[in-house]
Amino acid sequence: MTAPARPRPEDAPVLQAVDLRKHFPVRGFRSNAVVHAVDDVNLELHRGRVVALVGESGSGKSTIARLLAQLMPATSGRILLHGEDATARRRRDFRAYVRRVQMIFQDPFGSLNPVHTVRYTLTRSIRIHQGALRGQQLEDALTSLLERVQLTPVERYVDKFPHELSGGQRQRVAIARALAADPEVLLADEPISMLDVSIRLGILNLLRDLRDRLHIAILYITHDIASARYFADRTMVMYAGRIVEQGDSESVTQDPKHPYTQLLVASAPDPDDLDARARGAHGEAPSLVRPPSGCRFNPRCPFANDLCRAEVPPLLPVGEGREAACWGYADRPDRPTLGSVVEEFGDRPAVDAGLLEQATGTGSEVAS
Amino acid sequence: MSAATTTYEDFAAAPPAREPVLEIRNLSVEYGYDESPTRVLRDVSLTLHRGEVLGLAGESGCGKSTLAYAATRLLPPPGLITGGEVLFHDRDGGTRDILRLSDRDLRASRWQDLAIVFQGAMNSLNPVYRVGKQLVDAIQAHLPGVGKKEAYERAEHLLELVGISPDRVRSYPHQLSGGMRQRVMIAMALALEPQVLIMDEPTTALDVVMQRQIVEQIAELRERLGFSVVFITHDVSLLIEIADRIAIMYAGEIVEDANALDVYRRPRHPYANGLLHSFPPLRGERRELGGIPGSPPDLGRLPSGCPFRARCEFAFDACATVRPRLTPPAVPGDDPRRRVACLRHDPEAVAAAGFDPVPVPPELAVR
Numbered sequence: 096m097t098a099p100a101r102p103r104p105e106d107a108p109v110l111q112a113v114d115l116r117k118h119f120p121v122r123g124f125r126s127n128a129v130v131h132a133v134d135d136v137n138l139e140l141h142r143g144r145v146v147a148l149v150g151e152s153g154s155g156k157s158t159i160a161r162l163l164a165q166l167m168p169a170t171s172g173r174i175l176l177h178g179e180d181a182t183a184r185r186r187r188d189f190r191a192y193v194r195r196v197q198m199i200f201q202d203p204f205g206s207l208n209p210v211h212t213v214r215y216t217l218t219r220s221i222r223i224h225q226g227a228l229r230g231q232q233l234e235d236a237l238t239s240l241l242e243r244v245q246l247t248p249v250e251r252y253v254d255k256f257p258h259e260l261s262g263g264q265r266q267r268v269a270i271a272r273a274l275a276a277d278p279e280v281l282l283a284d285e286p287i288s289m290l291d292v293s294i295r296l297g298i299l300n301l302l303r304d305l306r307d308r309l310h311i312a313i314l315y316i317t318h319d320i321a322s323a324r325y326f327a328d329r330t331m332v333m334y335a336g337r338i339v340e341q342g343d344s345e346s347v348t349q350d351p352k353h354p355y356t357q358l359l360v361a362s363a364p365d366p367d368d369l370d371a372r373a374r375g376a377h378g379e380a381p382s383l384v385r386p387p388s389g390c391r392f393n394p395r396c397p398f399a400n401d402l403c404r405a406e407v408p409p410l411l412p413v414g415e416g417r418e419a420a421c422w423g424y425a426d427r428p429d430r431p432t433l434g435s436v437v438e439e440f441g442d443r444p445a446v447d448a449g450l451l452e453q454a455t456g457t458g459s460e461v462a463s
Numbered sequence: 464m465s466a467a468t469t470t471y472e473d474f475a476a477a478p479p480a481r482e483p484v485l486e487i488r489n490l491s492v493e494y495g496y497d498e499s500p501t502r503v504l505r506d507v508s509l510t511l512h513r514g515e516v517l518g519l520a521g522e523s524g525c526g527k528s529t530l531a532y533a534a535t536r537l538l539p540p541p542g543l544i545t546g547g548e549v550l551f552h553d554r555d556g557g558t559r560d561i562l563r564l565s566d567r568d569l570r571a572s573r574w575q576d577l578a579i580v581f582q583g584a585m586n587s588l589n590p591v592y593r594v595g596k597q598l599v600d601a602i603q604a605h606l607p608g609v610g611k612k613e614a615y616e617r618a619e620h621l622l623e624l625v626g627i628s629p630d631r632v633r634s635y636p637h638q639l640s641g642g643m644r645q646r647v648m649i650a651m652a653l654a655l656e657p658q659v660l661i662m663d664e665p666t667t668a669l670d671v672v673m674q675r676q677i678v679e680q681i682a683e684l685r686e687r688l689g690f691s692v693v694f695i696t697h698d699v700s701l702l703i704e705i706a707d708r709i710a711i712m713y714a715g716e717i718v719e720d721a722n723a724l725d726v727y728r729r730p731r732h733p734y735a736n737g738l739l740h741s742f743p744p745l746r747g748e749r750r751e752l753g754g755i756p757g758s759p760p761d762l763g764r765l766p767s768g769c770p771f772r773a774r775c776e777f778a779f780d781a782c783a784t785v786r787p788r789l790t791p792p793a794v795p796g797d798d799p800r801r802r803v804a805c806l807r808h809d810p811e812a813v814a815a816a817g818f819d820p821v822p823v824p825p826e827l828a829v830r
Contacts, residue, residue, distance in 0.1 A: 151670030152641075261758040291522040292697050293741050296754030318670055325743030325752070348745060362675035365745050366703040366727050374679045376672060377626070379640055 107178065108139035109312045110163065110196060110280045115172035117158050121384060131383045132158045134336045136172075140280055143310035145303070147327030147344065149320050149359070153380060155336040156316045160284045163314065164198045165189060194224050197273035201285040203265035207257040213268050214253045217241070220275035236275075244271045245301060263294035270301065280312045281305070288318070299326045320359055324348040332356045335381055335391040338410065342417030352419040355392045357436040373440040390422065397439040398423060400431040483552055484691050485511040485534070485577070485659050490547035492526070492533045501763045503529050503715050506547070508789075511659065516685065516692045518706030518723065520699050520738070522759055526715040527695050528582075531661050535577060536561060536569060551576055554658060575605055578652035580645075582664040587648055588636040594647050595619075595632025602654050621650040625680060642673040649677070653684065660685075661693045666701075678705055700742050703727045711735045714760050714770035717789065721801035729829050731792040731803040733775045736827060769806065777827065781806050781818035788812065794828045 115136040118129035133155040140146055148156045162169050165183050174181050176195065183189035200206040207216060214237065221228060221236050228236055238249050244267040246252045257265055266286060273281060283302065287295040303326060306313055315327050323330045324344045331341040332353065340353040351357045361373035378395035381387050390408050393399040402422050410418035411425055423433035487509045493500035503526045511517050519527045532538045534549045549561040553576070564572060581587045589597060598618035602609055609617070619629035625646040627639075636644055645665060652660055662681070666674035682705060685692055694706055702709050703723050710720045711734065719732040730736040737755040757774040760766065766773065772782040789802040790809045806813050807827060810820030 151672065263758055291524075291759065292699075293522055293738060293755035294758055296741055296743070296752050297756070300753070320671075321743045321745040324745060325749065345749070358672055360745065362671045363745050364671075364698065364701040364704045366700055366724075367744070367746060369704060372704075373672075373675060376676055379642055379673060 106141075108175075109142050109177065110140040110181075111175040111178070112136055112138040112159070112163060113173045113175065115159065115162055115174070116170045117155075117162055117167075118170045128384050131336050131386050133162065136338055138163075138314075138331065138338075140312040140314055142279070142312050143306055144329070145306055145313040145315050145327040147315045147317060147323035147330045148333060149317055149323050149330060150333030151318060151380060153383070154333040155383075156333050157284050159333075160198065160282045160314065160316055163280075164196060164282055165192055166198075194276045195278055196280040196282065197276050197278040198282040198284065199266075199269055199273055199286050202289050203262055203269050204257070204289070206269050207265055209257050212254050212256055213241075213260075216268065217271055217275060220272045224276035240271045240275055243274060243305070244268070246271070261294075262290045263297060266290060266298055267301065270298075270305075274305070274309075278311065280314070282314045282316075284316045285318070286315075287322070295322075296325075302326070319363075320348055321363060332359065335386060336383055337391060337420065339392065339421070340417075340419045341410070342414065346414065346417060352413045352417070352424065353392075353421045354396050354398060354423075354433065354436055356419075358395075358440070361437050361440070373437055375440040375442050376436075390420070397436065398431045398433050400429070402427070402429045403431055481512040481515070483510045483550075484513045485693075486548075486550040486552070487530070487534055488548050488550065490530070490533055490549065491545045492529055492538065493543050493545050495541050496543070499763070500543070502765075503542075503762055504533065505715050507712075507715075507717055509710055509717060509720070511691050511693060513658075513691055514685075514689055515708060516682075516694060516706045518702035518709040519693060519695045519712065520697065520702050520709055521712035522697060524759060524762070525712045526762075527712050528663055529715075530712070531579070531663055531693060531695055534561065535573070535579060535661065536564075537579070551659075571605070574601060574652075574657065575655045576657060577659040577661065578655070578657040580648045580652050580660065580662045580665045582667060588644060590636050593633055593635055594622075594639070598622075598632070598647075598651055598654060601651055605655050617654070618650075621654055622647070624653070624684070625650045626676075642669055642677065645669065645677060646680070649681065649684075653688070656688065657690055659691050659693065661695070663695045664697075665694075667696065667698075674701070681705075699726075699738055711738065714765065715762060716770070716804065717802075718771070718787075718804045719802070720789065721803075722798055725798060725801060729794075729797070731794065731797075731801070731808060731827050732805050733777050733807075733827060734771050737774075769804075777807055777824050779806070779818075779821045781813045781816060781821075785812055785816045785818070793823055794830075796830065 115133055117133040119132055121128040121130060136159060148159060150156045161167050163174060181192055183192045217237055217240055218233060221233065225236065237253065241249045241252060246264065246267050287298050290298060299322065302313060305311055317323055327344045329341065330344040330347040332339050334355045340347060340356045347356065348360060351360050358373055358376055362376065381391055381394060387394055389404045389406050393403040396403065408420045408422045410420045413419045413424050422430050487507060489506045489508055490504055491506055492504040493502050495501055507530060521527045529542065533544050538544065544562060550558055551561055552558050588594065595615060595618050598621060599614040602614045602617055615632065618632050622631055623629050627643055627646055639647065666677055694702065696702060703726065706723045709723050709726045710717050713734050719726065719735045726735060727739065730739055740752055741754045743752060755774050760770050768784050769782045769787050772778040785806055787804040787806050787809060789804045791799055792801060792803045793808040793810065807821060807823050813820040
């Protein structure tokens with residue numbers, strides 16, 4: 096094997112986030128509080144690979160997409176494109192950046208202008224990103240875009256308005272618009288969650304096909320960990336603005352290490368495994384204005400100890416290519432002892448009979 | 464284990480004489496008052512039994528929410544109920560048709576007999592009143608004899624029942640998280656101890672951990688209070704877990720109605736089968752999934768025959784002209800109570816229309 100002079104493009108990350116942080120100021124009289132939306136996130140996107148970012152609503156995953164698309168400035172941290180700082184300070188820089196990093200939004204009903212046809216939406220994107228194509232050339236570019244997102248026969252869709260298309264078709268138009276720039280990175284922010292269940296997989300399969308044929312790096316943001324397993328090569332789990340676990344999708348979903356990931360996997364409906372469900376979990380995500388000190392999951396974690404409440408756990412290695420931000424995997428004497436989340440939360444909490452009586456004015460005689 | 468979960472075993476162990484509590488018969492709903500209204504529900508019949516959790520699944524626009532709203536007469540214009548009846552069987556044996564109740568009786572019956580938890584809890588609570596006040600309002604409107612103090616006490620207990628600290632009665636909706644607001648809605652729905660609880664996508668806006676907490680809470684309360692639940696969602700895997708029976712809707716009709724585990728392990732309708740293969744599994748081998756090709760039909764321009772035939776891999780010539788009806792599946796050994804609307808399972812209708820019947824494909828005859 097001949098050693099290349101510079102690292103092979105296959106290995107080097109296309110887009111990289113280093114210690115990304117975003118704090119939103121809280122509006123109010125003499126308030127200098129901030130919402131800690133994203134803290135210390137490191138992320139790498141590689142060519143022809145899909146990284147899934149999984150987390151509940153409010154965990155900061157969409158903020159990361161917007162930061163990476165440079166739709167808003169980061170509080171601190173850097174965004175590197177091919178290893179070079181890509182923070183766009185001028186309009187021209189931003190245009191050049193956007194040509195390489197495109198975004199698909201969650202809502203295909205809101206992201207397409209309802210007064211323009213598919214032809215207008217796509218030709219505009221082609222003209223902006225590929226220069227002044229005209230006549231037949233423009234027509235060819237349009238046809239190849241629609242074919243790429245499998246909206247064929249092209250004549251049937253090209254002069255339609257968004258309201259004449261179904262949700263799945265609209266999302267395909269939105270993907271085609273992103274592809275018009277011939278991007279290296281696609282940021283897909285919940286691209287299927289607004290679509291009908293029967294057509295979701297069609298969109299995921301299309302994105303996967305684009306990854307394989309065009310070698311695009313894809314960041315797939317979702318709250319559905321099962322779809323991350325289906326679609327993504329790597330999965331990163333976020334909780335309250337921090338990455339709590341990352342690794343290849345199969346091991347993260349099959350053998351989760353962080354207690355939060357374990358809870359997430361055990362909470363998802365799974366008809367094949369009714370017994371191992373976390374029926375008795377309680378609590379909810381913390382306020383990000385005053386996040387808990389230490390590990391942000393500690394108020395809900397059944398294994399938390401004093402160390403978890405005092406110090407923020409770093410991402411610790413828990414296997415090949417895998418990391419989890421949990422003190423339970425640290426090499427320290429005061430670390431917490433981890434157990435099974437399913438065992439801790441296995442039983443559904445019983446309702447207090449006396450309470451039931453007082454609340455409804457009846458006794459428990461109706462219960463059989 | 465079986466005491467803590469609502470599973471197939473519980474259902475199978477239930478007494479065979481199942482008493483209906485809500486019977487929907489041939490309900491039809493149209494949208495639009497002009498000459499060509501859109502028929503969103505076509506002769507839908509569905510029975511909810513006492514103490515049962517009935518899941519109603521389907522894609523958006525298939526009419527599942529319309530069914531729930533029509534059955535409770537909450538359908539906003541331009542929705543119009545054009546036929547059918549909704550019979551409510553009271554605990555003491557009385558039967559009344561909700562569609563024909565006077566406004567006064569309907570008002571009394573709502574919340575008391577039949578309560579609804581709406582999809583967006585954020586929009587269902589009034590943002591300018593404290594949640595306690597809204598709970599007390601509901602209690603006092605239906606039970607005029609209850610004093611303010613007592614009503615507040617009950618509101619506190621109700622909140623505690625759904626896992627919210629009682630001092631939250633003084634909170635405004637915006638001070639609560641999405642999951643807590645949804646719990647307040649459930650507490651409100653349970654305030655008058657209804658016999659039927661209709662839940663329209665109660666967990667769709669929540670993340671899985673919160674969804675799990677709320678679903679478990681509903682299951683526990685149902686076991687204790689003995690009400691029946693109609694649970695509407697597009698998440699079939701959630702339904703398989705929590706429902707006793709599942710009705711799958713497509714284009715304004717019920718296409719399959721069966722025991723929850725039967726739907727999962729032995730789907731008989733091609734749409735039900737496709738829907739089950741639209742969810743990537745969390746466990747087991749990673750396999751290629753395709754979803755269902757095409758998209759749901761426009762209810763205003765519904766094709767003749769079977770509405771699913773354009774997307775169906777098992778369609779044959781008769782599907783273009785004969786409209787399928789709900790019949791027991793043509794698979795020997797199936798639960799005789801289950802129903803499916805597919806011509807593959809109905810050779811008689813196919814023969815009557817002059818076509819040659821086609822046997823059930825092995826995919827839809829899994830034992």
